[in-house]
Amino acid sequence: xxxxxxxxxxxxxxxxxxxxxxxxxxxxxxxxxxxxxxxxxxxxxxxxxxxxxxxxxxxxxxxxxxxxxxxxxxxxxxxxxxxxxxxx
Numbered sequence: 001x002x003x004x005x006x007x008x009x010x011x012x013x014x015x016x017x018x019x020x021x022x023x024x025x026x027x028x029x030x031x032x033x034x035x036x037x038x039x040x041x042x043x044x045x046x047x048x049x050x051x052x053x054x055x056x057x058x059x060x061x062x063x064x065x066x067x068x069x070x071x072x073x074x075x076x077x078x079x080x081x082x083x084x085x086x087x088x
Contacts, residue, residue, distance in 0.1 A: 017041075 009017065017037050025034040035043075068076050 014037075017040070021035050021037050021040045024040065028034060068079055071079075
């Protein structure tokens with residue numbers, strides 16, 4: 001999926017973003033490509049989305065663990081074997 005987001009920043013928002021990017025660029029090693037406001041926001045949003053994905057996965061795993069605890073040991077072993085087989 002490719003999403004394009006258009007947002008018009010107020011002068012205050014633009015100034016704050018410009019200052020943030022300048023601070024971030026000042027911390028970069030010499031010779032590193034500096035961030036632009038667009039590349040900074042792209043990285044921040046990408047990191048947020050990765051966090052949402054990780055949280056969704058972790059929630060699914062916790063749900064499976066809770067469900068597996070409710071079945072007998074032998075069934076849990078069978079589930080573990082089936083999952084490991086799928087992943088190998």
